Every structure is written in C-alpha cells, then in structure tokens.
C-alpha cells in the first residue's frame with residue numbers, strides 16, 4: 400500500500416486532503432507541525448482538531464515541535480525585515496523551510512515514507528520533455544496558492560501531492576460534510592497565521608519592536624505629519640496615515656536611515672522595473688536569455704506582462720510592459736506562463 404504523510408493544520412482543507420487519500424487506499428499518517436510559541440495560540444486548537452480528524456479516519460497522528468525553527472525562520476525574519484523598512488512575505492519561506500522541507504525529511508527518516516500531501520490549492524505535473532516537475536495554478540483561481548509555493552525545489556515537488564488542486568472550495572466543503580469531518584464547518588482563515596493569532600500585524604510587531612517616532616514627509620522633504628515607527632508602514636499604503644490632503648497620498652518610500660515615511664500621489668509610487676533576488680526557477684530551468692511572462696507582484700494582484708532578464712547569482716530584473724504601482728521590497732514576484740509557475744523570487748527594490 401502506498402504510504403503518505405499529510406500535513407494537518409486542523410483546518411478543513413488539510414482534513415479533506417487526508418480523507419481523500421485515505422479513501423483512495425493510501426496508508427495515511429497525519430502530521431502536525433507545532434509552530435508557535437506561547438499558550439493559547441491558534442496552533443493548540445489546530446493540534447486538537449487535527450488529532451480529532453485522525454481519530455475519525457482511524458489513522459496515526461504525529462506532532463513535531465518546530466517552534467524554534469518557526470521562531471528563527473519566520474518570526475525573526477519578519478521582525479528584522481520590518482525594522483529594515485521592507486515588508487517580508489513569510490509564507491513562501493515558511494512553506495519551503497518550515498513545512499515542506501522538514502515534513503518530507505521527517506517522513507523519510509522517521510516514517511519510511513517518500514511522499515507528503517497538503518491541503519494547498521495548486522497542482523503538480525511531471526513534464527517528460529524537460530524532465531521537470533511543474534507547479535501549476537489550482538483549478539479554483541480564487542483559492543489558488545501557487546504564488547506561495549514558487550520556492551519549492553524539484554526534490555520537494557517530486558515528493559508532494561496536492562489532492563485539492565482540481566477541486567474548488569465548495570467541493571471541499573461538500574466532501575468534508577459527506578465524510579462527516581469535524582472540521583467541515585470551520586471558518587476560513589483570512590489572514591497570515593501570525594496576524595490571526597496576534598490580532599493584527601501591528602500588535603505582532605509591537606511585541607518585538609519599540610516605538611520610534613519620526614516624520615511623515617513628501618518627496619521634497621516637507622513635513623506632513625508624524626509616525627510612531629517606520630515598521631508600521633508598507634509601500635503603497637494609503638489608509639491610516641493620519642494626513643489630511645486634497646488628493647490621496649500613498650507611502651512611496653520607507654527611509655530607515657533618517658526614520659522617515661515618504662508619501663506621494665499615486666504617480667510617484669509607480670515603477671517600470673524592479674530587481675528580484677533569491678530566485679527559484681520552478682517549471683523550467685534557468686533560461687540563458689530574457690523570457691516573457693505574466694508576473695504577479697502580490698498574492699492577489701492581477702498578473703501583468705513583463706520581460707524577465709536573468710542576472711547574476713539568482714537575481715533577475717523585471718521590466719514591466721506598463722509601469723506598476725507599489726512594487727514592495729520583501730514581497731514575492733512570481734512569473735507564470737498561463738497556469739504554469741515559471742519562477743519567482745523576492746523583490747529587492
């Protein structure tokens with residue numbers, strides 16, 4: 400019988416992923432990564448729900464303590480990024496270094512099992528021509544999570560199954576109800592897990608970073624207001640600036656050297672190019688020259704046409720056909736060809 404380790408967060412998606420594979424005849428083992436430090440965090444509820452699902456499906460449940468790895472790779476990474484004036488995207492980093500990598504390693508070393516599965520909405524296909532695993536968007540475009548998965552290596556893709564890739568969320572809920580899963584009606588998580596467990600990104604950051612008051616200025620240096628720490632702002636932000644102005648103003652630069660938040664009208668926040676670092680080529684090998692692709696610079700942004708120019712040391716330059724508003728250092732840029740994730744990386748500037 401084929402054996403698979405399913406990452407169980409205690410949510411409906413991973414519960415259904417486990418139930419589907421179990422029903423298909425896989426020998427399923429549930430595995431929950433214990434991620435967050437502190438009592439009463441969302442993880443403790445998640446672990447109990449995951450254990451309940453395993454009980455329902457009569458499958459074993461393992462819990463692996465990953466709190467230190469999560470603290471170093473995600474919490475510290477976020478805090479140092481925000482204090483340096485960037486807006487880091489923790490999810491792709493979390494997927495590679497906290498979830499998929501360690502889960503596959505644990506599955507192989509401790510459970511003699513070569514495959515893992517998660518409840519992500521994305522698809523994987525093997526292309527015989529290029530001999531590569533391809534990462535594809537989910538059928539449900541509204542739930543598609545391929546943007547967060549661009550950083551997975553070929554080895555990780557080879558060992559991963561996404562049982563929900565061809566379903567839409569309504570199907571998932573229906574299947575959960577059909578199987579009578581305890582998590583069937585569990586509400587959708589809306590935010591980043593750290594935001595959800597702390598109430599807001601501000602509340603999370605305030606636990607680690609002291610207030611550092613400074614000025615909000617326009618691009619000529621004119622003082623328009625004050626702020627309580629550059630780390631509370633993000634490029635493109637419009638709300639919560641506390642400035643009355645005739646036209647809408649957006650954050651266009653975070654100047655940590657002079658402790659300034661620089662604001663301007665929408666035209667000042669657009670750019671035709673950006674540099675991307677820590678690039679991972681997913682469905683294709685790194686090309687020798689420029690390629691064209693549809694690029695997403697945020698999770699929910701519309702893909703836009705651009706030329707992708709490979710550079711040195713895992714870097715590329717993106718040149719957009721049309722200037723883009725609020726290109727945010729720290730967020731991921733992911734380039735696609737149709738449904739296929741070609742590659743992605745972290746926006747540098």
Ligand SMILES: Nc1ncnc2c1ncn2[C@@H]1O[C@H](COP(=O)(O)OP(=O)(O)OP(=O)(O)O)[C@@H](O)[C@H]1O
Pocket residue numbers: 405406407408409410411412413414430431432433434498516517518519587588
């Ligand atoms: N703590 C965890 N331990 C093991 N696997 C996890 C954990 N958190 C998330 N995962 C896996 O990653 C997938 C995507 O996680 P995400 O945080 O995006 O939750 P989600 O889409 O709301 O899914 P779910 O409904 O299963 O919580 C989950 O479906 C699960 O398979």
